[in-house]
Amino acid sequence: MELKLRRALDFCIRHQTALGCSIVSLLTAASKHIFSSVVFKCPCNSGNMLYGSVFLIVPAFILFLLGYMVNARTWRLLTGSCPPEKRCSCGLWGTCARYCHVLVPVTARAMVAPLTWIAVALLGASFYDCAASGNSLIKNLLCKDQGPDCHKLLLKIPCDETLLKHISGEFLSLQAQSQMIGWLLIASIVTIALISTCVSHCCSPVSYLQLKFWKIYMKKESELFKIKAEEHATRLAEINTNCFFGAIDPAPFQTPSNDDWWKISFLYAFNSEEQYYSMIHKYVNTNRGKSIRFGEGNQNPPGLGFVDEASASESGF
Secondary structure, rough: OOHHHHHHHHHHHHOHHHHHHHHHHHHHHHHHHHHHOOOOOOOOOOOOHHHHHHHHHHHHHHHHHHHHHHHHHHHHHOOOOOOOOHHOOOOOOHHHHHHHHHHHHHHHHHHHHHHHHHHHHHHHHHHHHHHHOOOOOHHHHHHOOOOOOOHHHHOOOOOHHHHHHHHHOOOHHHHHHHHHHHHHHHHHHHHHHHHHHHHHHHHHHHHHHHHHHHHHHHHHHHHHHHHHHHHHHHHHHHHHHHHHHHHHOOOOOOOOHHHHHHHHHOOOOOOOOOOOOOHHHHOOOOOEEEEEEEOOOOOOOOOOOHHHHHHHHHHOO
């Protein structure tokens, strides 16, 4: 049993990105089903377009923002980027390219939940039915040569589908339109994801097996960093509290300086000539960041984004 649990855990660790996206998608789909069953009630009047669009787009936008909030690289990029001593005079143009380079993969991951919401909503068709029935373009297409009563009937269709038989059958029904758009969206997402993955692997600056080793190293470094940080913080807290209650002077205790923390918190930049697996690795091998080589690094390939994510995840974001 223990061996099976270990294998299951190893599988989850190896495929944590794919499993994470799958879990997010499943939770989003379940939330959409509950949301549409309990909350959504199309008004079936002139407000159909606004009401249906809000339910289709606004939750997706909220999920998109949450995707940014829970991504570790977002906070690793922003934390300390405009400290008070600089008076927030950040060089916009000088750092724009670096920010975009980091935010593109962050945005791609943040889009998983909102696109899942929209795709599932389109397949369910209820939101689209409501919004499309109030859209002037859809009205003109479906009610062409049908008389003025057709527009009124179209607004009532989300509440009574039997009214659909009074509308011309030359065009797809609203439900069929919604499902067709939903499947096209899913096909587009899968295609783009496949192409992006292929490009990321093709542009990888290291080989396949070295990339696997790198991910193992980052996982272990993050685990050890958390353990050592907890031990160090606990020891420092004990010394300070003992001195406070005992009214004694503290014994010397070495902790990293502010400058040291800044150095290991920089975004990782790959250098093919002198490769390091993390900022801590680079810091240790450049005389605690004092060597001129510490500032070297010419790229941050999307395929190596896990370096910053693994480090930032230990901060709790």
